[in-house]
Amino acid sequence: MAKTGDRSRAVPGSALALLHFALDRTSPVPLYYQLAQQLEAAIEQGALAPGDLLGNEIDLSTRLGLSRPTVRQAIQSLVDKGLLVRRRGVGTQVVHSQVKRPLELSSLYDDLEAAGQGPTTRVVRNEHVPATADVAAALGVPEGGDVVRLERLRATHGQPVAFLCNHLPATLLDLDTERLESTGLYRLLRSAGITLHSARQTIGARSATAEEAGLLAEKEGAALLTMQRTAYDDTGRPVEYGTHVYRASRYAFDFQLLVRS
Amino acid sequence: MAKTGDRSRAVPGSALALLHFALDRTSPVPLYYQLAQQLEAAIEQGALAPGDLLGNEIDLSTRLGLSRPTVRQAIQSLVDKGLLVRRRGVGTQVVHSQVKRPLELSSLYDDLEAAGQGPTTRVVRNEHVPATADVAAALGVPEGGDVVRLERLRATHGQPVAFLCNHLPATLLDLDTERLESTGLYRLLRSAGITLHSARQTIGARSATAEEAGLLAEKEGAALLTMQRTAYDDTGRPVEYGTHVYRASRYAFDFQLLVRS
DNA sequence: TAGTGGTCTAGACCACATT
DNA sequence: ATGTGGTCTAGACCACTAG
Numbered sequence: 001m002a003k004t005g006d007r008s009r010a011v012p013g014s015a016l017a018l019l020h021f022a023l024d025r026t027s028p029v030p031l032y033y034q035l036a037q038q039l040e041a042a043i044e045q046g047a048l049a050p051g052d053l054l055g056n057e058i059d060l061s062t063r064l065g066l067s068r069p070t071v072r073q074a075i076q077s078l079v080d081k082g083l084l085v086r087r088r089g090v091g092t093q094v095v096h097s098q099v100k101r102p103l104e105l106s107s108l109y110d111d112l113e114a115a116g117q118g119p120t121t122r123v124v125r126n127e128h129v130p131a132t133a134d135v136a137a138a139l140g141v142p143e144g145g146d147v148v149r150l151e152r153l154r155a156t157h158g159q160p161v162a163f164l165c166n167h168l169p170a171t172l173l174d175l176d177t178e179r180l181e182s183t184g185l186y187r188l189l190r191s192a193g194i195t196l197h198s199a200r201q202t203i204g205a206r207s208a209t210a211e212e213a214g215l216l217a218e219k220e221g222a223a224l225l226t227m228q229r230t231a232y233d234d235t236g237r238p239v240e241y242g243t244h245v246y247r248a249s250r251y252a253f254d255f256q257l258l259v260r261s
Numbered sequence: 262m263a264k265t266g267d268r269s270r271a272v273p274g275s276a277l278a279l280l281h282f283a284l285d286r287t288s289p290v291p292l293y294y295q296l297a298q299q300l301e302a303a304i305e306q307g308a309l310a311p312g313d314l315l316g317n318e319i320d321l322s323t324r325l326g327l328s329r330p331t332v333r334q335a336i337q338s339l340v341d342k343g344l345l346v347r348r349r350g351v352g353t354q355v356v357h358s359q360v361k362r363p364l365e366l367s368s369l370y371d372d373l374e375a376a377g378q379g380p381t382t383r384v385v386r387n388e389h390v391p392a393t394a395d396v397a398a399a400l401g402v403p404e405g406g407d408v409v410r411l412e413r414l415r416a417t418h419g420q421p422v423a424f425l426c427n428h429l430p431a432t433l434l435d436l437d438t439e440r441l442e443s444t445g446l447y448r449l450l451r452s453a454g455i456t457l458h459s460a461r462q463t464i465g466a467r468s469a470t471a472e473e474a475g476l477l478a479e480k481e482g483a484a485l486l487t488m489q490r491t492a493y494d495d496t497g498r499p500v501e502y503g504t505h506v507y508r509a510s511r512y513a514f515d516f517q518l519l520v521r522s
Numbered sequence: 523t524a525g526t527g528g529t530c531t532a533g534a535c536c537a538c539a540t541t
Numbered sequence: 542a543t544g545t546g547g548t549c550t551a552g553a554c555c556a557c558t559a560g
Contacts, residue, residue, distance in 0.1 A: 028537090030548060050497065056526060067550045069330075072527085082459050085495055088527045089558025095497035196520055198343050204513035205466035205484040223466040223484040223509075234346055236311065236356035248484075252465035259457055289556090291529060317545060328531045333546085349546045350539030 019047060021064060031066060035074035043083055043094055054084070054092040082258050119161070123177045125151040128170055135167045138230045138241035146170040152180065153215060160216045161250050166242040189239065197234040203227050203253060216247050223248040280308060282325060292327060296335035304344055304355055315345070315353040343519050380422070384438045386412040389431055396428045399491045399502035407431040413441065414476060421477045422511050427503040450500065458495040464488050464514060477508050484509040 021038050023031055042048045054060065054075070061071040075092055078084045086092045129149045136143040150166040166185060168175070173192045180188065186196060204226045213220040225246040233239050282299050284292055303309045315321065315336070322332040336353055339345040347353045390410045397404040411427040427446060429436070434453045441449065447457065465487045474481040486507040494500050 032548080058526090067552090069551090070549060073548090082497075085497070086527060087558080088556070089525075091526060093496075198520065199518045200516075201518060202513050202515045203464055203486075205486045205509035207484045221468075221482060223468045225464075225466045235354075236343075236346070248466035252463050254463045255461075257460045257462060259459065293529080319545095329533090331530060334529090347546060348539080349537070350544075352545060 023064065023066070032070050032073035032077070035064070035066070035071065036077045039074065039078055040081075040083060043078075048094050050094050050096045052094045054094075056091065080258075119154055119156045121181045122153045122155075123150070123180050124153055125149060126175055126177045126180065131167070135241055139167060139169055139238045141169060148172075148175060150175065150180070150185070156250075159250060160247065162244055162246045163212065163215050164242060164244045166240055168240050169238075172239060185240070194239055195234050196231055196239070197236070199229050199231040201227060201229045205248065212245060216245070218247055218249070225251060225253070227253075284325065284327070293331050293334035293338070296325070296327070296332065297338045300335065300339055301342075301344060304339075309355050311355050311357045313355045315355075317352065341519075343517075380415055380417045382442045383414045383416075384411070384441050385414055386410060387436055387438045387441065392428070396502055400428060400430055400499045402430060409433075409436060411436065411441070411446070417511075420511060421508065423505055423507045424473065424476050425503060425505045427501055429501050430499075433500060446501070455500055456495050457492055457500070458497070460490050460492040462488060462490045466509065473506060477506070479508055479510070486512060486514070488514075 019042055021035060023034050025031070027034065039048070048054075057068050057071050057075070061068045064071065075084060075086070079086055079092075083095055084092055085095050127149060128146055130144045131139065131141055131147045133143055135141075135147055136145060139147060141147060147170050148168045150164075150168070152164045152166075153160060154162045154164060172194070173189070175185075175188070189196065205223055206226060208216065208218050208220055208222045208224050210220045212218070212224065213222065216224070218224070225248050227242070227244045227246070229240075229242045229244070230238055231240040231242075280303055282296060284295050286292070288295065300309070309315075318329050318332050318336070322329045325332065336345060336347070340347055340353075344356055345353055346356050388410060389407055391405045392400065392402050392408045394404055396402075396408055397406065400408060402408060408431050409429045411425075411429070413425045413427075414421060415423045415425060433455070434450070436446075436449070450457065467485055467487060469477065469479050469481055469483045469485050471481045473479070473485065474483065477485070479485070486509050488503070488505045488507070490501075490503045490505070491499055492501040492503075
């Protein structure tokens with residue numbers, strides 16, 4: 001209503017008015033991306049509070065010297081991330097939440113890497129083997145074809161956490177055992193120019209066999225978390241098939257889901 | 262090279278040329294969405310095979326009588342779904358994969374609903390209780406505040422599968438026990454106008470207690486899958502906090518991840 | 523009735539990959 | 542050198558929400 005109103009309630013559209021955005025047209029970074037990053041920073045730092053309205057897109061674009069589609073692209077990318085909400089006839093506002101960014105969708109990267117101090121990895125096996133039926137099906141290679149079999153034991157704080165068994169197409173890359181012990185498999189793939197794009201996962205549980213119990217310092221019959229994963233690169237080709245076993249007493253999967261309408 | 266070349270290899274850009282797309286400008290359905298749906302159908306039905314090129318966006322737009330941004334919007338939505346891949350200087354092609362659409366990102370909807378025949382649900386408890394500390398923290402209500410506590414036992418084929426304990430803000434909606442037994446909680450929320458938007462999940466495992474074993478027809482100490490979830494609506498407000506226990510012998514989580522660059 | 527986001531157009535120039 | 546997608550502009554009209 002009144003332009004100079006009660007300050008105890010935010011004046012709609014004013015939250016952004018005070019902020020300054022620095023756009024560099026000479027930068028190779030796209031303008032919409034620069035704007036999106038600065039908006040995201042403003043939200044994370046609290047300059048834009050949950051529920052704040054952004055003000056309409058037309059004003060915003062003229063104020064920033066951008067076209068409306070460019071501003072929309074920036075806003076849309078944050079909507080996709082779950083940081084903003086658009087409502088027709090109402091406006092765009094900062095999402096009303098505690099969980100700003102609890103966890104990336106990750107879980108494709110070795111989750112242990114982020115969970116506390118540096119994990120250690122011991123490579124138990126790293127050799128070429130003929131593909132068994134399940135491996136062949138997952139990797140899309142003929143049964144009996146040449147694949148790399150990798151077995152690793154991962155630990156943090158001197159305690160074993162997981163036993164990881166992975167299979168990869170033999171032609172994909174050379175897996176150096178030494179580097180595998182100092183970094184994650186996915187980091188290695190990435191540095192070899194392989195960009196992961198999607199993965200199909202199955203998470204379950206079962207009781208530890210005697211052998212697993214020995215490897216993981218658990219008692220036989222203890223509850224274990226299991227995960228099977230097939231990962232694909234950006235062309236949709238399978239690049240990795242993993243069968244992992246985690247100590248349930250020391251590990252859990254933790255992630256955020258976004259519903260796509 | 263030659264325009265009329267070897268037919269054993271697909272002529273780039275020709276895959277789409279033979280397809281017909283029916284766009285209805287009088288429909289309230291957006292044009293980019295109509296196009297996206299028909300492209301997706303063509304991919305799923307195999308009219309567009311993995312690796313096929315779509316042909317450049319300019320030609321496509323003129324052929325369809327659409328502007329390039331509109332065509333791009335359609336293509337982009339399929340890229341986001343993981344069905345198409347764009348490569349600058351190369352073109353857009355159908356993703357090279359077996360996994361067309363193995364599973365939705367779902368898992369927000371009651372997963373059991375899709376897994377085989379109709380599951381049955383028995384509501385064990387459905388009452389208002391004061392919020393405990395963990396519930397209060399998850400739902401963003403004061404400790405001791407009024408919340409609804411829901412306990413359900415779910416079964417398929419006459420066998421128990423999971424014990425579900427959920428907490429919801431008391432003011433959110435009325436939970437009719439009868440309807441809860443005939444449908445899922447999330448369907449109920451949706452029909453009450455609450456649109457879920459995101460969720461934070463933790464999946465782990467542990468051994469069954471005596472009580473859990475009794476409920477789920479397992480032996481004490483059997484491996485169980487556990488899941489904790491806080492779900493948020495499209496404004497970011499928490500609407501549900503669940504603590505679920507699944508029989509590992511009869512259930513596993515199965516989903517697909519998309520890496521967002 | 524006014525204001526918002528949702529959709530759409532018809533151009534333009536650039537960066538990159540292939541030939 | 543050519544062709545591709547990536548980005549950007551400056552408008553337009555529509556559908557929905559609010560007061």
